[in-house]
Structures are given as structure tokens and as C-alpha cells.
Amino acid sequence: MNAAHGKGHLYGPARFERAARTELAKPQLRENLRHATHTIRDKRAEVVDELPDWEQLRESGRAIKAQVARRLPELLERFEAAAVRAGATVHWARDAEEACRIVTGLVQETGASEAVKVKSMTTQEIGLNEALEAAGIGAYETDLAELIVQLADDASSHILVPAIHYNREEIRDIFRQRMPGAADTLSDAPEELAEAARTHLRRRFLSARVAVSGANFAVADTGTLVVVESEGNGRMCLTLPDTLISVVGIDKLVPSFADLEVYLQLLPRSSTGERMNPYTSLWTGVTPGDGPQRMHIVLLDNGRSATLADPVGRQALSCIRCSACLNVCPVYERTGGHAYGSVYPGPIGAIISPQLTGVAENTSLPYASSLCGACNDVCPVKIDITDVLVRLRGQAVDSKRGSPSAERVAMRLLSWVMSDPRRYDRALRAARRGTAPLAALLGGRRTIRHLPWPLSAWTSSRDAPLPAAESFREWWQREQAQRGETP
Amino acid sequence: MKIALFVTCINDMMFPRTGVAVVRILERLGHRADFPQQQTCCGQLHANTGYQDEAMPVIRQFVRTFQGYDAVVAPSGSCVAMVRTLYPQLVGKDPDLAAAAAELTLRTYELSEFLIDVLGVTDLGASFPHRATYHPTCHGMRALRLGERPLELLRHVDGLELIPLEGAEECCGFGGTFSVKNPAVSGAMLDDKCAAVLHTGADYILAADNSCLTHIGGGLHRRQAAPRPLHYAEVLAS
Ligand code: SF4
Numbered sequence: 001m002n003a004a005h006g007k008g009h010l011y012g013p014a015r016f017e018r019a020a021r022t023e024l025a026k027p028q029l030r031e032n033l034r035h036a037t038h039t040i041r042d043k044r045a046e047v048v049d050e051l052p053d054w055e056q057l058r059e060s061g062r063a064i065k066a067q068v069a070r071r072l073p074e075l076l077e078r079f080e081a082a083a084v085r086a087g088a089t090v091h092w093a094r095d096a097e098e099a100c101r102i103v104t105g106l107v108q109e110t111g112a113s114e115a116v117k118v119k120s121m122t123t124q125e126i127g128l129n130e131a132l133e134a135a136g137i138g139a140y141e142t143d144l145a146e147l148i149v150q151l152a153d154d155a156s157s158h159i160l161v162p163a164i165h166y167n168r169e170e171i172r173d174i175f176r177q178r179m180p181g182a183a184d185t186l187s188d189a190p191e192e193l194a195e196a197a198r199t200h201l202r203r204r205f206l207s208a209r210v211a212v213s214g215a216n217f218a219v220a221d222t223g224t225l226v227v228v229e230s231e232g233n234g235r236m237c238l239t240l241p242d243t244l245i246s247v248v249g250i251d252k253l254v255p256s257f258a259d260l261e262v263y264l265q266l267l268p269r270s271s272t273g274e275r276m277n278p279y280t281s282l283w284t285g286v287t288p289g290d291g292p293q294r295m296h297i298v299l300l301d302n303g304r305s306a307t308l309a310d311p312v313g314r315q316a317l318s319c320i321r322c323s324a325c326l327n328v329c330p331v332y333e334r335t336g337g338h339a340y341g342s343v344y345p346g347p348i349g350a351i352i353s354p355q356l357t358g359v360a361e362n363t364s365l366p367y368a369s370s371l372c373g374a375c376n377d378v379c380p381v382k383i384d385i386t387d388v389l390v391r392l393r394g395q396a397v398d399s400k401r402g403s404p405s406a407e408r409v410a411m412r413l414l415s416w417v418m419s420d421p422r423r424y425d426r427a428l429r430a431a432r433r434g435t436a437p438l439a440a441l442l443g444g445r446r447t448i449r450h451l452p453w454p455l456s457a458w459t460s461s462r463d464a465p466l467p468a469a470e471s472f473r474e475w476w477q478r479e480q481a482q483r484g485e486t487p
Numbered sequence: 488m489k490i491a492l493f494v495t496c497i498n499d500m501m502f503p504r505t506g507v508a509v510v511r512i513l514e515r516l517g518h519r520a521d522f523p524q525q526q527t528c529c530g531q532l533h534a535n536t537g538y539q540d541e542a543m544p545v546i547r548q549f550v551r552t553f554q555g556y557d558a559v560v561a562p563s564g565s566c567v568a569m570v571r572t573l574y575p576q577l578v579g580k581d582p583d584l585a586a587a588a589a590e591l592t593l594r595t596y597e598l599s600e601f602l603i604d605v606l607g608v609t610d611l612g613a614s615f616p617h618r619a620t621y622h623p624t625c626h627g628m629r630a631l632r633l634g635e636r637p638l639e640l641l642r643h644v645d646g647l648e649l650i651p652l653e654g655a656e657e658c659c660g661f662g663g664t665f666s667v668k669n670p671a672v673s674g675a676m677l678d679d680k681c682a683a684v685l686h687t688g689a690d691y692i693l694a695a696d697n698s699c700l701t702h703i704g705g706g707l708h709r710r711q712a713a714p715r716p717l718h719y720a721e722v723l724a725s
Binding site: 016017021024030234306307312330331332334335366367368369370371372373374376377390391395396398407408411412414415416417418419420421424429431432448460461462463464465466467468470471472473474475482 | 494496498499500501502503504506522524526527528530532533534535536537538539540541542544545547548549571572573576594611625626630656657660661662663664665667668670671672673674675677678701702703704705707708709
């Protein structure tokens, strides 16, 4: 069976290299990103170093998720049964459209015209806010950073800190101009900004009858959902409204309650550099007279089953969205999240987005990495991101085998030369002969400023060297001859 | 011990002096390295760019060439990383090749690994009276976990003043075809690396990979900056 690929906010209009160029031209953005990512990565390193059993924890985190991948159908059924027993209603959504249709219908059933939301990447993935808006329902983000991005009519640029690309002055301006009730005299002091947001959100919480949430984990044994957050706004969303709709990717499953012990240590240290996160909310079905009285869980596939089918690529589904890989990625640090065109940016985005959509639809993201491997080293569940990137590059190339490409012709030719020592030897000599006149022109210098296409990209920011006057193998032959040995 | 030198295609064509340096170092230690002339390339360029089918004949050529040696030594962290970390994933479909490659993987060493772990030497009696800084390169650092090995060898070089490089563990932005496919991002990474190198005030920037050094050196050259790129093997051979 071939599972369907996903849809939604998983690709942008431009290829990564073009989008990155646009983002690179924003010096303030680069400064903001550099400052923020370096601050979090240093904090992370510090608290991770405190734990003597960190490597064992990572190994457990990896092993549990590998087990989930093997047992997914069984665990999903188990989860559904437990959740229903506890009084929740479970819905299954194959893709973004189906999920949006289900959620919109559920909100409409309540008669409400607005819903509050607690940070949920999954709902961003499926474009839920836009779908609700199209149905005349206002969806209001309550996570501070999400709120900033929503007010600015912008897209999130980081998994954990969606407004990472703004500094305080920029946030103050967004609040002054866009937040209902914000004073013109608002300063950029963090307390004042937080207070303004709190006043604004209070009103929303107290009037909202419907909330939409995501979940960090879903426990198969008990049907429990878990949200991990730092502001407490999520908890308000999860407890105040009458109806709670949780959209949960099927990759969020863990087998049992005890497994949370591992992830609740791995996640906060990896993501915010905290030993423990401030608010951990767990909810199981409904309790009469306490909290939401109607509870819906929408289990989302959207390309996850298709991802599961690839033996190397499936490890991307182990991701717990801690964002540690973004904070150490030299590419993310320079371009920010928007260049990736997906709600999932950075190294994890470069592997998860093309897998959810199908690689053929998203061929530039697997190349958005220098394969430096910094992401592999910080990943709390030991995803070998660079391995998956190389795998996906192979699939990207294969997906285009039918159409002509100069790159493929060059690669074929090179492979033909490199797989035969005689051809290789001749090519070496030819390369040197070919550049000999150039070398003479350059006099003593052995560097050039401009190479022809496609290597012109290289000489856009660095000078290139010329082949040596004598190759190593020629030296070797000369040396052997001098020693009186036959080469 | 039958030692083979895998000089790598880039060194063969562009930086023969690095290969000569390895030969001289081993000679000084009383070893004769062989240079099997059938060698071409490890196949990294193809594999990392996504041309895995095209990489296969190159990998086969590599495995054929180096079968029968006790050790294969290469002055390149990234080519050794290719053999050690990517070959197992790539050759899976061909059982004979997979067995031969798996065996070869265990006997392929980056120069500093071979000198320290296999031969057990750290002092090569070299002398290089200059100020230099060392860039550890991503593959050497993360794929091979070379750690302090190259620095340990360099610390025994007479007259060499080693200046620490700020942000040493950060990628220089080369990444093989990454620098061609994403030249703007690669250039931005290079800017920061060049600034860090200049900040050291060193005369030389050393590394275990001539490809990264070409990139950094090309950036410094464009800035008409003084530090010169040099493979650490050439320092050890001096
Ligand atoms: S891939 Fe690993 S490091 Fe990156 S967000 Fe996911 S869990 Fe965190």
C-alpha cells in the first residue's frame, strides 16, 4: 500500500536557495537570530552537561520512538479505545483538508464564532487558522510568540520561538499598531510587553467557549494528551472553554505513561535550556463539572504514514520538536525560518517537510545543509539528520531522472572518469593542460577570481586555486623512478 | 604492516604536497607507504549530491584498489568519514561489496588516527616556527571524532605557536556542492569564519581537509588577508 503524501504549509513558493538569498539581505534579522540562537544553545549546553546520564536518556528517547514506529497501528487503536473510554471523541484525518473540515465542523456545531488556540504546530501545518477564517470563525493564538506573529500577519520562523526574528523594539511597534487596546505609550520593557499581552488575552480566555490545542505527547495506554509550555496561557485554553479540540499528529504517540519520564527530561533541557518546564498539562477525556465538557481528538496523518514507509527517513518521526537542531544550525542561523517555506524550518524541517509532501514536491530542502552534523549531536532522540538528508538527496535526484539536467550529465561523466584509473589519469593531465595557459597568464599567482558557470557560484565569494603543476601521482612516479623502482 | 596511502582526488590534482608530506612523515617513522595507482576518488561528491547510483562504480573502484592492505591512510577527514559512515548505508544492495566495504571501513584511518592510535606516536620531530590557528572541520570533529588528535601532534612541533580559533566548531560553509548550490548562505558562513581566523592574527590556518582549507583560503585571499591555508600534515613533515 502506498500511503498518501501530506498537504498544507509544508512548502513555500520559492526554492530554498532563492528564499535564503532574500532573507540573507536583512542584517537586522541576522543579528536577532544570531543573538537568540546563541543564547539558547549556550543555556542548553550548560543544563545538558549537568546530567551524567544524558546519553542514556537520549538512547531511551530514541528507542521508545523506534518501538512506536514499529507498533504504530496497534498503539493508535489502543489510544483511541482508551480516549473513548475516558469520554473523548476520536476523529481520523488523512490529510490537511480533511482535518480542517473536521475541526471547522466541530466548532460550527458549538455555534461559536471564535476559538482560542494554544500553540500547535500541527494546526499551522494544516492551515487551520485560514480554514476557520474562511468559515467566519476567528482563531486567536494565545502563546505570546504566536500572538506576535499573528498580529504582524507574519509566519512563524522557529519551532519554539516563532517570533525569534523580531527584537523587542519591533515587538513593541507591532503591539502599538495591531493589538486592540494597546497604549501608544507602550515601551519595549519586557514586563510592559508581557502585561499588555496578558490584559489582551485575559479578555479572550474569559469569553471563549471553544479551544483548539495540539499535543506534545499522546499516551496510548491511557488516552492521555500532554502539552508542555512555559507561559500558562496554554493551561487557560485547556481548562476554561467548554469544548476542547486537540489536533494530534500520529507521530506524537508514546506507549505508556512511564515513557513520559524520559521525554519530560529531554524536552525542556533541549528546547529552552530549562531543567523542568514551567507548565505541563495532562488531560484524559472529560470530567463532569471540571474543565471542558466536550473533548475531541483529531488524529492526523498528512504524510506521516508515507514517511514511515522509508526505513532511513522514518526516524524523522521521532522528533519531539524541541528545536535544538535549529539553534545550532549554521544555515538556519543565517537565513531564519522563512527561507524553508514550511512551518517546520531548520534541519528537522529540511528532512520532515520533503518527506511529508513527497520529495519530488520539495527538492531544494534536502540541500539546505552543509552536512556539518551539528544537528545530529544535539538531537535528544538521536535522529541522524545528515544521514536522512543524504538519503533524500538521492530521492530528489531520482525523482527527476526523466528530465534532462546539466548537473546529471556532469555527474555521470565524472563517475565514468572516476571509476577507471586510466581515464582518471588522462583527465588529470588534461585538466592541468587546460589550465596551463591560464596559469601562465596569471604569472606567479595560483588563484582565480572568476570561474565559468556553474562554478561561478563558488567564485562569487572566494577565489579558487588552480591545479598543481605536477599531480601527486606524477610525483610518485618520478620518485619511484629515482629510487630505481618501477612505478 | 602493509600501508596504503589514499591521497584523495583533490589532493592528487590540487595539493600534491600534502600527499608528499604524508609519505615523508611515514618514512621518518620507518614505514613505507604504498600508493596504489588505481585509486581515484571515494565517491563523496556523487553521494552527497544525491547521485548515489553514479557513486557506486567509484566506490567499487575504491574497494577494489584498497583490498589487501592492513591500513589505508588518508590526509582528509571528510573522505575517511565518507568511507566510514556513508559506505555502509550506500553499499547495502550489493552483499559482496557490502562485506568488502565493511571490512575496509575498519582499516581506513585519517592521518592523526593512524599516527596516534595505530603507531602510538605524537612527536614527529617537526619544526615550524610560525603562529598558526587550527580549524577542526565538521567531518573530522563530528563524523570521525578526531577530538584533540591533530592538535596533540601539532603541540609537539618545535617553534609552532598555536592560537585558539573562536567558534572553531562552527562549519566554514564549504559542504562540497553546498557551496555551489547555496552560494549565498555558504558565503555568509565563510564571512564569519574568515573574521574569526583574522582575529587570531595567525600566519597560517591549519586543518585536516584541503577542501575546507580551499574554501577558507579562497575567502581570505579574496579579502587580501594574510593567513595562509596549510594542511597540518605539511606542518608535521617540516
Ligand atoms: S530533530 Fe531532534 S533536535 Fe531537531 S527538533 Fe526534532 S527532536 Fe529536536
